Amino acid sequence: MAHPTISDEEFLSKALELFRTYGYEGVSLSQLAAATGLEKASLYYRYPGGKQEIMMAVMSLVLRGFEQNVFAPLKGEGTPRKRLGIVMEHLREFYCDGAKPCVMDVLGIAGGTEQLADALRSIMKAWLKAFAEIAREGGLSMSVARNRAEEAILRLEGALVLARVLGDTAPFQRTIKALPALLLEE
Amino acid sequence: MAHPTISDEEFLSKALELFRTYGYEGVSLSQLAAATGLEKASLYYRYPGGKQEIMMAVMSLVLRGFEQNVFAPLKGEGTPRKRLGIVMEHLREFYCDGAKPCVMDVLGIAGGTEQLADALRSIMKAWLKAFAEIAREGGLSMSVARNRAEEAILRLEGALVLARVLGDTAPFQRTIKALPALLLEE
């Protein structure tokens, strides 16, 4: 065929890698075109709204990813500890053992649209809720569970910042391992 | 006078506010000119290297700030607890109680120069060292002190990410308050 193309899933996955690395302002349509093998005009055909629309489509992908890999497993079968173990593995994968930045951090920097900020806030809140619920199931009181969830996400985000600045992923791996104790004990 | 101007300190202080908010790629010379009351050409007169040079001058300001407000007080007079208390106050001020983002996080995003990444890494390492030393003085072993320092900075960074995404500064204030227990106890 004349114009071998890529699926929307593939396109958005490559776009996500760019956006989580360089941020909203740091990614140009030329970069997106180069990284996906499409021309800029083709991007506008797929996403008439341009960069904003691509960004929001990426956010939908991120939300679906969290739903499938974090929220759903936490509500699934088995003991809270077992379920959290599965989520730990998914988080390790998504963040590449700490080598890849957090979308919520990098894209949460001012300069993006209000719609983007809303989407990020919404995912972050859902994540907090999901962690609080597993902690609640693990035997903690409502208010303690809520605090532990906040603490867990806060530490993961901080570990990813340290990893990015120092190029050291050890704190992230330590933080992931500490999740069961933080969310399920005492 | 015809052209009322601002001092270098004032200029860099305003530039810092822009850079920590919008990131390196997110700040344009036009923005810098508008925010400081100077024309773009005047910025090139002061900083012939353009945005890169301005950014690095801002980094020098940040380093001086950490030296004066964090590193020096930690090595100053009084008990470790007293010294840490002073630093807690300075951190609260610099991060505006959690309302302002961390320079190391926002500017650590890919897209800046290698020189910038080096400067950020260097400040982060000095901060780790300073926190580890106060923890050591507080009675902790070398390796524990080092871990606690890492944990402290990681939590502060994570709290600032949460604050930025959720618009909630409570986790940051809680994290600051927890510093003495984290760095000086057990």
Add this chain to the structure above:
DNA sequence: GTCTATATTAAGATAGAC
């Protein structure tokens, strides 16, 4: 549905008047 080509705007950067 993708391409080439181009319009339009804003960015970084410089020349030269004052």
Add this chain to the structure above:
DNA sequence: GTCTATCTTAATATAGAC
């Protein structure tokens, strides 16, 4: 030492061929 004016490049975005 700051200004106005301009250059050059790269960004977003569109028109129209295939």
